[in-house]
Amino acid sequence: MSIPCQLHPEDLSLRQSEIIGSLSYALDLTEGLPAGHAQRCCWIGMHIGHELALSDQELSDLYYTLLLKDAGCSSNASRIFALYGCDDLSLKRDFKLMDNDRFYELAKFTWSHIGLGESWRERLSRLMHLVDKGEQIGQELFLTRCEQGADIAEQLGFSPSVCAGIRALDEHWNGKGSPHHLVGEQIPLFARIALLAQVVDVFFAAGGQKAATETVNRRRGSWFDPALVDVFNRIRFLPELWDGLTDPNIAQRVVALEPLALVRNIDADELDRLTGAFAAVIDAKSPYTFGHSSRVCQYAERIAQQLGLSSPQCNWLRHAALLHDIGKLGVSNAILDKPDKLTDAEFEQVKLHPVYSQDILSKVGIFDSLALVASGHHERIDGKGYPWGLKGEQIDIATRIISVADVFDAVSAERPYRAAMPLTDALAVLDKMSGSALDGDLVATLKQTL
Numbered sequence: 001m002s003i004p005c006q007l008h009p010e011d012l013s014l015r016q017s018e019i020i021g022s023l024s025y026a027l028d029l030t031e032g033l034p035a036g037h038a039q040r041c042c043w044i045g046m047h048i049g050h051e052l053a054l055s056d057q058e059l060s061d062l063y064y065t066l067l068l069k070d071a072g073c074s075s076n077a078s079r080i081f082a083l084y085g086c087d088d089l090s091l092k093r094d095f096k097l098m099d100n101d102r103f104y105e106l107a108k109f110t111w112s113h114i115g116l117g118e119s120w121r122e123r124l125s126r127l128m129h130l131v132d133k134g135e136q137i138g139q140e141l142f143l144t145r146c147e148q149g150a151d152i153a154e155q156l157g158f159s160p161s162v163c164a165g166i167r168a169l170d171e172h173w174n175g176k177g178s179p180h181h182l183v184g185e186q187i188p189l190f191a192r193i194a195l196l197a198q199v200v201d202v203f204f205a206a207g208g209q210k211a212a213t214e215t216v217n218r219r220r221g222s223w224f225d226p227a228l229v230d231v232f233n234r235i236r237f238l239p240e241l242w243d244g245l246t247d248p249n250i251a252q253r254v255v256a257l258e259p260l261a262l263v264r265n266i267d268a269d270e271l272d273r274l275t276g277a278f279a280a281v282i283d284a285k286s287p288y289t290f291g292h293s294s295r296v297c298q299y300a301e302r303i304a305q306q307l308g309l310s311s312p313q314c315n316w317l318r319h320a321a322l323l324h325d326i327g328k329l330g331v332s333n334a335i336l337d338k339p340d341k342l343t344d345a346e347f348e349q350v351k352l353h354p355v356y357s358q359d360i361l362s363k364v365g366i367f368d369s370l371a372l373v374a375s376g377h378h379e380r381i382d383g384k385g386y387p388w389g390l391k392g393e394q395i396d397i398a399t400r401i402i403s404v405a406d407v408f409d410a411v412s413a414e415r416p417y418r419a420a421m422p423l424t425d426a427l428a429v430l431d432k433m434s435g436s437a438l439d440g441d442l443v444a445t446l447k448q449t450l
């Protein structure tokens, strides 16, 4: 059986920074930002770190704070959609271009996004709710995101400094930030740098150097540590700073920025932790798919073991299962959280998620073969699947295993709008799909393990 096993420990020689850098593209998608945002923030923030003459250990911690600053981004997406009733991705993107310390800007932003497409009555009702509970809701959204991000960094084994930097990302120098209203130097240095880097990248993308520089200086002492703004005002004259922000090969520049003495190649256990952590990010995006990636992983493993696959092959399939839906981070919760039938236009958006998965996973060599599985997990044996319409033998065995595990979880798991389907009913659905959508032999194999 031809199933790759590239994740065998002997084959692992990639830098941790390279893998996390590549997976950070998934976090950019969830924030509704152009691909490479986390990498560009790392580029900007590390220039600040060097100008501050930080030690190698501090630079290493800053490096991962910057790459993982949005690790908690998926955890509040569903809540944002429920509150605002609009596309969470565009709301998050536009929020970053606004100064929420200023009441007028915040009010204008809120009205331009809340309940878009709904009646005036519904929009006003949402607005009244936000006005009434605004402070509490804001704290809750930021708290969820920051704590989840810090938890993920901790799971990955990063230092308390990295976790603290991620946890305090949205705090402002003047105490008007969230969630804890920390003031001045109460805010960890890495968080102060990460927020400044984020604003530079977002405003540079929107209006070039001038917009980025003006915004940073306008927020000196309100959002930002004045001393860091002074550092920025020195490094902004480096042409390479801005060249990096438009370089399509920013990933290579960022890999080269990691302190050489602290570079680490990833081992098999760390790769397990990384894929598990990113599966948790994926699964936190919507209550409708909560726990999905980890359950698909369990079912795929059962099939693999039943087929007698080798341990490296089982490991490889486990990673493929954990990351197969990583592209869902780029789909709006307005679609993912919709209990009713999707419109054709909405379904077209859903159909893009395997393509996004492929885009993200193919950015790093070690995941190349996972990218193929992820891109093909909604293909069907009869050729009626998406996104490529592959048929029969064109769909490799690994992809077919993930498809069976994926469909089994989709039909059997408990959802917010329905109880878990009894096992016999779920298996009847799979039987109906055998030979048309799914590989009948693999469906039979899964049944032997239940």
Ligand SMILES: [Fe+2]
Pocket (backbone or CB within 6 Å): 324, 325, 353, 377, 378
């Ligand atoms: Fe999927």
Ligand SMILES: [Fe+2]
Pocket (backbone or CB within 6 Å): 292, 296, 324, 325, 406
């Ligand atoms: Fe899935």
